[in-house]
Amino acid sequence: MVARPVEYCGASDNVIPALMPTYNRADLAFERGEGAWLWTTDGRRFLDFGSGIATTSIGHAHPHLVGAITAQAARVMHVSNLYRVPQAEKLAARLVESSFADSVFFCNSGAEANEGMIKAVRKYHAERGHPERFHTICFEGAFHGRTLATLSATGNEKYLAGFGPPVEGFAHVPFGNMNAVRDAIGPQTAAIMIEPIQGEGGVRPADLRFLRELRAVCDEFGLLLALDEVQTGMGRSGKLWAHQWAGIEPDVMSAAKGIGGGFPLGAVLAKEHVAQYLKAGTHGTTYGGNPLACAAGNAVLDVVLADGFLDGVQDVAKYLWDSLNALVSRHPTVLTGVRGAGLLLGLQCVPEVLNGDMQAAAVAEGLLTVAAGQNVLRVAPPLIVSREQVDIAVAALDRVFGQAARSREQATVK
Numbered sequence: 001m002v003a004r005p006v007e008y009c010g011a012s013d014n015v016i017p018a019l020m021p022t023y024n025r026a027d028l029a030f031e032r033g034e035g036a037w038l039w040t041t042d043g044r045r046f047l048d049f050g051s052g053i054a055t056t057s058i059g060h061a062h063p064h065l066v067g068a069i070t071a072q073a074a075r076v077m078h079v080s081n082l083y084r085v086p087q088a089e090k091l092a093a094r095l096v097e098s099s100f101a102d103s104v105f106f107c108n109s110g111a112e113a114n115e116g117m118i119k120a121v122r123k124y125h126a127e128r129g130h131p132e133r134f135h136t137i138c139f140e141g142a143f144h145g146r147t148l149a150t151l152s153a154t155g156n157e158k159y160l161a162g163f164g165p166p167v168e169g170f171a172h173v174p175f176g177n178m179n180a181v182r183d184a185i186g187p188q189t190a191a192i193m194i195e196p197i198q199g200e201g202g203v204r205p206a207d208l209r210f211l212r213e214l215r216a217v218c219d220e221f222g223l224l225l226a227l228d229e230v231q232t233g234m235g236r237s238g239k240l241w242a243h244q245w246a247g248i249e250p251d252v253m254s255a256a257k258g259i260g261g262g263f264p265l266g267a268v269l270a271k272e273h274v275a276q277y278l279k280a281g282t283h284g285t286t287y288g289g290n291p292l293a294c295a296a297g298n299a300v301l302d303v304v305l306a307d308g309f310l311d312g313v314q315d316v317a318k319y320l321w322d323s324l325n326a327l328v329s330r331h332p333t334v335l336t337g338v339r340g341a342g343l344l345l346g347l348q349c350v351p352e353v354l355n356g357d358m359q360a361a362a363v364a365e366g367l368l369t370v371a372a373g374q375n376v377l378r379v380a381p382p383l384i385v386s387r388e389q390v391d392i393a394v395a396a397l398d399r400v401f402g403q404a405a406r407s408r409e410q411a412t413v414k
């Protein structure tokens with residue numbers, strides 16, 4: 001490639017990095033992982049309680065996942081959806097078998113799954129003679145992705161700024177407020193879209209009763225219940241799908257993150273009454289559900305659906321929950337509580353202690369976590385995490401919050 005002339009880039013110390021700087025990255029580069037552990041290129045070891053944002057569900061370098069991907073890559077990776085893809089047919093059948101859904105559409109990310117879900121909801125009403133019903137009720141604190149429609153569903157002003165008018169048809173009401181939901185329903189309302197546990201928004205679980213009431217209000221007004229289980233699905237909550245805790249079924253649901261175990265894979269799972277309108281030509285994607293991605297998805301399912309696996313997740317999750325609550329009790333001046341479900345938990349920091357600082361301090365202690373909204377430090381280890389690893393992580397957090405508590409004390413004394 002020909003180098004760009006200096007006058008084109010501006011001053012030479014002002015050149016944009018080749019990798020577009022859309023993220024503030026920690027100065028860590030990993031070369032290898034195994035289970036819940038990661039090693040940097042300079043040989044340091046970290047316990048990964050962030051799982052690449054709740055994505056590496058069965059840990060790093062899981063032999064079964066590596067084997068499935070390697071074998072599939074050596075045969076055929078991609079053929080396009082112009083042909084049958086047996087791996088996708090198998091994965092879809094297994095997801096149908098283990099969920100409320102009758103049919104599955106595969107794509108490549110959470111945002112793309114939500115786009116598909118939003119389109120499915122609009123198509124449903126249009127095909128039934130109500131094209132004016134294209135509005136979706138969403139919630140404050142939601143996160144649904146970074147494409148234009150999913151950003152509009154997210155509704156976060158900070159993320160929307162500078163990208164022109166939001167996509168029409170998204171209203172936002174306070175999370176958990178049933179009266180506000182009812183007030184927002186009008187003749188144009190098509191669906192209610194919600195994360196059973198808000199992930200990016202601060203690991204905020206919806207009340208199970210609230211989820212049941214949403215199901216009921218959808219039935220009352222002929223709306224579709226659209227669940228975003230991109231972060232909460234595939235065992236993260238301790239059940240395969242988080243909505244199962246509420247004993248309800250959505251009409252349509254998005255999944256991604258954990259379902260590929262680190263390989264990009266998204267899915268829209270739908271009941272027949274929704275899926276029937278997404279006929280040939282209505283929606284599509286080139287990569288979606290290709291043999292390689294679906295080999296990964298099938299391998300993850302093999303592990304997560306194995307006898308006793310989810311019981312093990314619930315068991316270690318309870319242990320983590322108890323350990324984090326004990327941590328909060330030891331450091332009440334800097335932590336106010338634990339929230340979330342399963343292995344998607346959050347430590348609520350007091351306003352004077354910033355979650356981002358705590359995340360950085362944990363890195364110094366050899367532990368990876370992820371900051372979330374509302375000043376919460378997200379703790380989301382891979383589903384294969386052991387109690388011993390929980391002990392190591394909590395010991396690191398003990399040092400982090402112990403130091404933060406001492407700093408606060410000193411600041412108060414002065």
Ligand SMILES: *Cc1c(COP(=O)(O)O)cnc(C)c1O
Pocket residue numbers: 108109110111112114143144145146195199200228229230231232256257
């Ligand atoms: C991460 C996330 C998304 C977006 O997924 P991408 O793969 O980043 O597009 C959407 N919804 C929820 C709940 C998420 O956690």
